[in-house]
Amino acid sequence: GRDLFSATHEEIEIGATTDIYFIRTKEILEKMNLEGTEIVAEIFAGGAGIVAGIDEALNLLKKKDVKVWALEEGSQVERKDVVMRIEGAYSDFGIFETAILGILASSSGWATAARECKQACGEIPMLCFGARHVHPAIAPVMERAALVGGADGASCILGAKLFGKKPSGTVPHALILTVGDTLEVAKAYDEFMPDDAARIILVDTFQDEAVEAVRLADALKENLDGIRLDTASERGGVTPGLVKEVRARLDQAGHNHVNIFVSGGLTPERIIELKSLGVNGFGVGSYISGAKAIDMTMDIKEINGKPIAKRGRIPGKTDSPNLKRVL
Amino acid sequence: GRDLFSATHEEIEIGATTDIYFIRTKEILEKMNLEGTEIVAEIFAGGAGIVAGIDEALNLLKKKDVKVWALEEGSQVERKDVVMRIEGAYSDFGIFETAILGILASSSGWATAARECKQACGEIPMLCFGARHVHPAIAPVMERAALVGGADGASCILGAKLFGKKPSGTVPHALILTVGDTLEVAKAYDEFMPDDAARIILVDTFQDEAVEAVRLADALKENLDGIRLDTASERGGVTPGLVKEVRARLDQAGHNHVNIFVSGGLTPERIIELKSLGVNGFGVGSYISGAKAIDMTMDIKEINGKPIAKRGRIPGKTDSPNLKRVL
């Protein structure tokens, strides 16, 4: 048997992840000699947001004999806006309907959530730390979509690479617990890590965060780039008061140069509140990774040049000036 | 370049989808000669539900030199219950922390939502139709998790196969629009499809649903197994009144044998309401596919035999009688 249940690229490309009824559709069309019927189909968004996944969807379609018009990756859409239009024989692209809708829906959901967080952050960097909440097969898809939406970096190695970035991250609680002392970890990190890796150390593992932050800064001096606050919710999480106090105690000890990074349960609202207290960077996890997909629907709008639609939809092509011919 | 952004099995297994900081952790532990430190880590659930993904996670761990205790796939958990305990060197399993947490979190979310729908359905079959809302790389993971949670079938070909089932489904609106008449499609389906494929036809494409249902039943007679209602939300969706009326009109025309299947925006509440009006099966999409992940957290609880924990957590192994030694 296989070890992982996620589909391989080959399985996706041969249609193994499609809904069974598209296979049956193809068979029946062939039996009825209708497999060459010329069709115009449109994909529209079920909600407003940032569209992502266009590029990946086009990669699936490019080997098929179809014409495609689409929005640009990262476009802003309103509810019911058309995202992509496909012309060709349904037999040619029908087996990808499930896959394309799924790619667009989930990627657009992630990109939209990332955009909201980035807008809350403004100039301050926002990294995507959500890989741990999704299946590893799509962690890079999710992180790439977050980067499309505006994230400044991502922790997942493959996700960052797909967007032409280096992955971002520091050290986990696990390392600090294993070593047994935060300062020792900080020193080792400083010694062993490449020069271009920022020295940002978690300070909530063993000790009061403010005490630990000042202790590290006193020891590492200018070598310490920043500290990260990730206080457990059992301890009240990262409160505005904690941020303000850590900033003040670092400053009073002469360490204005030490930046403060915050992670843990962040939302746009919390980002806005904490940003004003002197935070220098945010790591957002489940707000992005758990974003609701933006449902995508594919409608047939013309058959052999005639407008048509199922009940509930308007027959014929939708006026969509932003669509560009891409295939 | 690659066409798809999802990770391949190989990429997952070499750790390419992990958070970068686990790689750094490994390096630093090695530099400090701590790579062999004996560690006990526990993964606990951040919310109540049905756990899924255990089998896939164990497949990742089985090649490593670790001992593992875990709950059974499909177990019910409460918030903070331990799902898995791993003993070994952190260097051995740390790079899978991101992947394992992601597998468990997302699969458990899907299984839990499927369980809620199945409980609403009771004896009536419930199929998972959610593939179109997720990336195709994880469509089979999602559908398998839904089957773990209690779904009776799934539409995604690979998803069903992974659980040892045949995929379920009928025909899409696209086929009916292409052919141009629902009855023609129904006849072709009856003629060309294998005998064991149920004859269930969508009736909301061109015509009033009740008119179309009776027309099909009059033509196909005992060969028609059921009709599917999937009325667009623009037309009010599938209302209780519509179900009641279609059932009554079919019965009055002598077609008690024709079953009614419903899909489209279903939730446990709507299932309970519609079930009592004579529905014979439900196809659930985004309620399952869009389920919130059940966040999973890995905590280090012992190092070299001594209880330990980061601030906010209780040091030492958690009393968890349902864990079984699996590796």
Place this chain on the structure above:
Amino acid sequence: GRDLFSATHEEIEIGATTDIYFIRTKEILEKMNLEGTEIVAEIFAGGAGIVAGIDEALNLLKKKDVKVWALEEGSQVERKDVVMRIEGAYSDFGIFETAILGILASSSGWATAARECKQACGEIPMLCFGARHVHPAIAPVMERAALVGGADGASCILGAKLFGKKPSGTVPHALILTVGDTLEVAKAYDEFMPDDAARIILVDTFQDEAVEAVRLADALKENLDGIRLDTASERGGVTPGLVKEVRARLDQAGHNHVNIFVSGGLTPERIIELKSLGVNGFGVGSYISGAKAIDMTMDIKEINGKPIAKRGRIPGKTDSPNLKRVL
């Protein structure tokens, strides 16, 4: 015995519908030789709205020896505004207190609701279809009040006539069901009805509304003035999506000339939503017929020229510049 329980005009005019205590009051005043006491009474509105019923109330008073000042039919009032002032002997008008208050209260409630709907409609015609929710004895009173409030027409024959209008309406579901086909009814209507009766046909009886609308338009061509949507709530009612789609399908079939009329559970909010989608007329029923009466109260304010009032009210005439001497 009588067949109908509503009061005849004669019964109302002799005071048979008054509260018994006004009769007793008259007797006692006579016994005490106070029947000629000069009184000033005012009627004030318990809420804001459009006053209607003034004309009918004055018809009751005109045969009595009283002086009357009143607002004009259709005036806008605020809470506590005086609507009418009567001077004379209480014995002369007391028996009409119940009747006059009832006429003003109910008519003003209806006129106010009609005004709200008309304001929502703007330029688009709004007809009152509420007769079926009220007793036939007052159906014409209600429809007349709706016309005072701004309705453009009314379905009740007598109601329209009282306001100098022709009644409005098309054909009921009953006729279409009896004939058995909408198109046959449409042709008969076109053939047998007078030229000045608009050809507006209900299209939700047997078939999908959009299918039926196009079928009628294709058959009757320029003779079809409009279609009416009155979809049952069991089928989701008349949704915005349905209106938009029917408009689009008619236009695509070349029938821009066919108007769309909507009826069924309309409120000002729904009218505003549907108006923007191309509806050409609305028929409003229970929102008008079921409007809350605007309670009216008659207070004695002067006796023999001296200000007086019961506890809770201000003695003396209220400053009311809009009152005009009418009797």
Place this chain on the structure above:
Amino acid sequence: GRDLFSATHEEIEIGATTDIYFIRTKEILEKMNLEGTEIVAEIFAGGAGIVAGIDEALNLLKKKDVKVWALEEGSQVERKDVVMRIEGAYSDFGIFETAILGILASSSGWATAARECKQACGEIPMLCFGARHVHPAIAPVMERAALVGGADGASCILGAKLFGKKPSGTVPHALILTVGDTLEVAKAYDEFMPDDAARIILVDTFQDEAVEAVRLADALKENLDGIRLDTASERGGVTPGLVKEVRARLDQAGHNHVNIFVSGGLTPERIIELKSLGVNGFGVGSYISGAKAIDMTMDIKEINGKPIAKRGRIPGKTDSPNLKRVL
């Protein structure tokens, strides 16, 4: 011109208050030679409550060549229960559809509200004082419906008579203001009114209610049957504290025999609260007169012996064991 806008009995019986489209329906059926089509129609209730108006509706139908089954006047119904079934030619009864639905809808609304008040009152008498809020043409219909629903009496002369009762009532504020002293009115009332009219006097016109009540009781002694509290809302209305105090002060002055009646803005909730403090009777106005009509709908269910229905409704007769053949 006419003085009153309400329809006379003759106008109702010739169909002048019907919706115009029933007239057109009759004409078209005749032109199509379908006027004799055999029809089964059912009227169902749009909400739960007490049905009233059956008797009046049957009086309209009894001269027609139709068979009728109906519930008994005053029956309890649930939403969608059938209230009446009519068999015959639609041409025979169609012109009464508007009238019959209106009679049943409004009467049932009033009867239902009266029932709620009576249930709140329990053994204590409840009178209907709502005539002043409705048009005088239907004041007797409303009061009769209230009596069907359970009211113990009504103030409108004709309304009470239709139910075989004497009207109930005392004296208005107007009489007391005209005479200028409550005690003088009370003495005159005692002197001039028939022996069987209860001596119940309003006590809130000029004076503190408790002071006035004791003053009247001291003067009239055993001749005073009761006092009525109707305090204006500007003065806080009739509060529980007022009722309790008036009862106590009357008792302390030795007048346990004097009953307390309350009117003014009563609802079932307020009745329950005040009843427990020693009130001996209630007069309810706008809660009954302003009750929402229970919408009634007439559906065609069979034509020439075959089940039929418009979209949204179930074809064929509804199983309704409580219907009795009445015509």
Place this chain on the structure above:
Amino acid sequence: GRDLFSATHEEIEIGATTDIYFIRTKEILEKMNLEGTEIVAEIFAGGAGIVAGIDEALNLLKKKDVKVWALEEGSQVERKDVVMRIEGAYSDFGIFETAILGILASSSGWATAARECKQACGEIPMLCFGARHVHPAIAPVMERAALVGGADGASCILGAKLFGKKPSGTVPHALILTVGDTLEVAKAYDEFMPDDAARIILVDTFQDEAVEAVRLADALKENLDGIRLDTASERGGVTPGLVKEVRARLDQAGHNHVNIFVSGGLTPERIIELKSLGVNGFGVGSYISGAKAIDMTMDIKEINGKPIAKRGRIPGKTDSPNLKRVL
């Protein structure tokens, strides 16, 4: 034993009302030879409002060897603003921490509530009538704080005197009940009270308020300065309608010169509503006396010249430009 449980001035000044742990602190500091440690402490407000109690707190501190900076009595503060800064040996002022915080917290709560009422009153006088809701030992403290907040007068003899005012008040219900007639009391008051005591008489004891008010005004003429409305909640309290009516009836009787005062359950909202109807003065009780204290916290911010703070607070003096050196 003592009769009263409130602390005497001497008890407060020797620290008998402090929390026991301040005594222990002093002992331990002495044992550790730390009693002379130089400390800077700040008191900050836990909420926004008007600060009162500064003067009283300073009286406690003035005999100690400390330097003090403080806001002015009656200043407006925001949450977290510093109200007072103390420099000296903790042994010198620690025993007053409890007392000072209590004085400031409760006085500031009262002053803030009084300010809200005064702002609602605008130009119209507002008196504090809250003494009956608090212990007599602090009634003068509360009333003084209300005067600081903006009250124009106070009923408590000692409270008014502490602020250099004469106490305000009229006569209680008790006097009127004892004498047995409001007019007799009014005449006696007019005869026996000093010329500069305003003749303001309660009118709700025995009679309808409007009747009684006009009766008093007719009898006392220009000698009657005003009437007071304090209607019991059992009778609906002082409603807007009552105020309006009493004003109108007094004016119609030629007594425009008679002012109306209102007391009983007043809040800023009710004051605003009643003010517009012609009220000339308000007496506010529990809204002021029952105001929530504004919690005050004393933090140590420097020790021997070095910034310090407990976890959760910012070390070092807070930038507070409005503090003035006062001791």
Place this chain on the structure above:
Amino acid sequence: GRDLFSATHEEIEIGATTDIYFIRTKEILEKMNLEGTEIVAEIFAGGAGIVAGIDEALNLLKKKDVKVWALEEGSQVERKDVVMRIEGAYSDFGIFETAILGILASSSGWATAARECKQACGEIPMLCFGARHVHPAIAPVMERAALVGGADGASCILGAKLFGKKPSGTVPHALILTVGDTLEVAKAYDEFMPDDAARIILVDTFQDEAVEAVRLADALKENLDGIRLDTASERGGVTPGLVKEVRARLDQAGHNHVNIFVSGGLTPERIIELKSLGVNGFGVGSYISGAKAIDMTMDIKEINGKPIAKRGRIPGKTDSPNLKRVL
């Protein structure tokens, strides 16, 4: 001038804290020769709760020539229950009306809040720490009332003494900050404090609470009775997770004997939640000190043996079987 604005015992006893109108009442009664009028007055509670302050009120009355009936200190009352009845000349006790009502109202509010907290605590001790939120003159009154309501101890020295208790408390943050180390303070406390003072040390000043707690316990061993958690709200306050973790870490270090005390913003709800996690004692502040007073009202009910009352109240003595003759 005086330093403190609170009234002395003498001022209270001569009536200096009464409302001015009671003084005027006395003068007028004397002028009218009514000072000896025999009066029965009752004090009733405006809300449900625990009555306190009876003893102090009786101390004020005992030198007067009056008969008094009262409930016992600490009784449970419902709204409108009579708390005290006084018979005598109004001139004798009228000047104490303000004082007595204030004593009863405020003390009963505090006792009621203390009772709610104690009921939440069950067997676990609950101390009153509210002195810092009230004026020092009434801190002992408040703490005594809390003890009446069920508190097990109080921090205010005089408050505890009035109830025959020793005051309770530990050390403040101020001492720990001054000394500069929590452990040093703990050792000094252990050395210098009397043997019967429990060794309970605050652990949130400088360090992580769990770290500090274990450090103290390791050092003081069996001499440490408990630790107190009072974490600032800026740091999330005392969360359930913190309590659970501190308990676990102490137990794992072998210190089951060390109790956990919690203070800071406690309410009955939070007490119930934290109690179940192993807390051994609670210190409640503002929930008790800031309790709403239970308004008390004194009504005259008889004059010279005749029932009487102001409008809104019932004349005559109220049936009150729990009143006992006390003076």
